[in-house]
Amino acid sequence: MKRRYDNTDTVLIVGAGPTGLTTACTLLQHGVECRIVDRRKGPASEPKALILWSGALEVLKRIDAAECLVNRSLPLSGASYWSGGKRAGQVRFGSLADTAFPRPLCVPQSVTESVLYQRLLKLGGQVEWNTELTDVRLIGDSAEGSVSVTVESPGQSAPALLAPRWLVGADGTHSKVRAATGIAFQGSTYARDFLLGDGEFSGNLPKDEAQYHLTPEGVLVVVPLPGGGHRVFFDRDATGEVRPLSDDDLQELLTARGPRGWTLRSTWWRSTFRVHTRVAAAFRSGPVFLAGDAAHCHSPAGGQGLNTGVQDGFNLGWKLAAVSRGADPALLDSYEAERRPAALRALRNSDRQTKLWMLREGPKRVLRDTVLKVASATGALDRKMVPDLAQLDPGLESSPAVPGRLPAPAGKNAPAGKNARGAKSVLRPGLRLPDTRWQALSGTLSTSLHELLAAGRHTLLVLQNGACTVDGERTARQAADLAARSAVAAQTDVLLLTGRAPADEQDYSAPYARAVETGRQLTALAGPGQDPLVIYVRPDGAVGAWSSHLDLPRLADGVSVLGLAVGRAA
Known part of the structure; x- marks a missing residue:
């Protein structure tokens, strides 16, 4: 038997990752109560995404979470591209104007989630962990439609039926909220496996820059981690195997693609995954909104996914808060008009970089290396690539919410x-x-x-x-x-x-x-x-x-x- 709750929840957020937590913190900071549920038992412990760019950091500063992240991060000075054992290109960070965050920060996603969770608690919010969404039903497909949601948790004697005014799906790439709305998740999957490991290494690894070693066999990405250690990241032909590689397997790839003398001592986290590039056909269906990975997923190149999701959450949060207080509901129409184009831009940026990594043919590799050298020498990489990745320009000129x-x-x-x-x-x-x-x-x-x-x-x-x-x-x-x-x-x-x-x-x-x-x-x-x-x-x-x-x-x-x-x- 289902227990019906009173309709007191203005906003129900499904998913307490960086996007859902940012949405909740924004709502609470603007004086609007919300409810947030997550099927996990608690905040994430896996490091996953690493990079926070300027645009997302400005958002996190607006909800008073940036300072803690800065104190637990490693600022990156730049990125370099290597081919045939020689540096083919270089991008320097730090020249972005009009921002308190001119450099990207290396911060494991587990730290970002922990800081946002603590901020949520300080604002008086809480996450209902171990609570799973089991059913979503839309009544009407217009903005005036309604939604009913069923959630279950082990401590409940019966599933709970909720009727929020708005439902936010921040529940990841396999979003149940998106599936319930019937919104298509359009895009493709790379025919490559991606393998990574975080651990301790010996040798002259970079201390404050990301390195991309582009070889005919595939890419090696190396990123220094705050507090010591590095992340190594490889691609290979798709095998269908999802088992993380052993340390010996990672060392074999490191020896084949990296400089001499780089040795893996130990790892504390390893993962194997496929990369999808997809964007939801719509970010809204009546009272239901999609944000973060539920609305778009990217290649990890350039660290765009988490950053785009955090900005989704803030954009949606302040608009829901305003409409909750009596602003014209048409304001919510601007969410998709603003954030879907932003997601497409981020996807294109990460897709271009991934395709740059994956060039295999000799003439194309030579052309790529030549372009990288020229673009680095003229500063074109700094002027074009860094602002695009930083996502400081919201690109809202065509939005109905900016007359x-x-x-x-x-x-x-x-x-x-x-x-x-x-x-x-x-x-x-x-x-x-x-x-x-x-x-x-x-x-x-x-x-x-x-x-x-x-x-x-x-x-x-x-x-x-x-x-x-x-x-x-x-x-x-x-x-x-x-x-x-x-x-x-x-x-x-x-x-x-x-x-x-x-x-x-x-x-x-x-x-x-x-x-x-x-x-x-x-x-x-x-x-x-x-x-x-x-x-x-x-x-x-x-x-x-x-x-x-x-x-x-x-x-x-x-x-x-x-x-x-x-x-x-x-």
């Missing part, structure tokens, strides 16, 4: 930023604003834009060129009033940023923060003599919309969390 510039009413000044110097490259819908430093005057302790945005909240920036005027104060007060009446009032910051400090004493009781920009990079967008410019910045740091006029309801109409509908203003 961009909103037109002023008749008779008002033209929207500032249209002709302002640098506006074309700085102020675009869906892009991250560049960091800028300021002197805080009141209402905030942050000293820069990115430090303010790292809190992962909604933000209204009121920019005024030059010193603060009555118009600037009035606009900031109106923006604060708008925020206070919005669905996300408790998760919204308002900041008045000016180019010069005011001459008069500040009103410290104002319902918004004040700061003076040091370099005047953003305040210049307002334009001299024009109305203050108001920019809505999403919790992920992306520009949502802006308007230079004082008619703030127009801005609210174009931003779901502030007012009415998602969509581009006419």
Whole structure:
């Protein structure tokens, strides 16, 4: 007999890996309760994925999990490609601008999950371990449809029937949630086995860079691990054998493909697996959403899978939280519009690298090595490959949730930023604003834009060129009033940023923060003599919309969390 629970669960998350935990932490941080279940007995102990890139680290900072991970990680200085025993190419990390994380970090997935789990507990959440999803039923296929879920755990006398408002499938590549919705998992499988081992080695192995040794027989990837040791990674013809290789087998491959003198002493983890490249045909079916490996799976090349999943979780989490608080439900339509293209980009990046590894024919190998040498010498690898892998640019220009510039009413000044110097490259819908430093005057302790945005909240920036005027104060007060009446009032910051400090004493009781920009990079967008410019910045740091006029309801109409509908203003 099934026991029916009251419909008190706004969000049910299936899967407590990095994606599910990120989703849950985001919801809780935005004040929305959720329930998370996992069929495992506890957090993962296997190291699995290793690399955290800048985009995912910024997300983890927004949920206050990044610092612990930084302290338990190994920053990587670069990656090098070797062919015929010689270095054919090199990529240097550390040159990414406008981020607190210019280098990728090597962190075993077990550590990432442990840190996220501890953050979840601190936020008041918990995971119902040893609880398995056994049935999902959709009633209606529209956004207004409903879902019922059955879960079982050994301690229950009978299966539990749940009726959450939304169901998030973060339950991996063999997702039961995805299967229940009938969403196709489109893609292919490499005709290769992939073999890895984490352990201790002797010889001159790299200390802070990843190495790719590209041989006619296959690839050897070597990555140093935090705390000592290395991971070695190989491919071979598919055999159907899933048994992990012995240490002797790994040493045989290491001798055949690596430099002389590299010797395996011992391993503490070994694995054999097949690699699939697949993306779900849809990331949503009515009240059901897919995220992480349930929505996309990748080759391990470039470390894209976990990073993409973490960003899925944050994107979905803050949107579900906003709609739970009363924002327009159409905001949820933007989840697939934003994250599926991101997953496809990540898949293409990892697929290109994997195919680079697997070149076997002589002429193609020579061409590959030549291209790597030229691209390294000219810096093209650094300029192109690193930003793509880092996933800092969210690529949201076509999203319905970033209306961009909103037109002023008749008779008002033209929207500032249209002709302002640098506006074309700085102020675009869906892009991250560049960091800028300021002197805080009141209402905030942050000293820069990115430090303010790292809190992962909604933000209204009121920019005024030059010193603060009555118009600037009035606009900031109106923006604060708008925020206070919005669905996300408790998760919204308002900041008045000016180019010069005011001459008069500040009103410290104002319902918004004040700061003076040091370099005047953003305040210049307002334009001299024009109305203050108001920019809505999403919790992920992306520009949502802006308007230079004082008619703030127009801005609210174009931003779901502030007012009415998602969509581009006419």
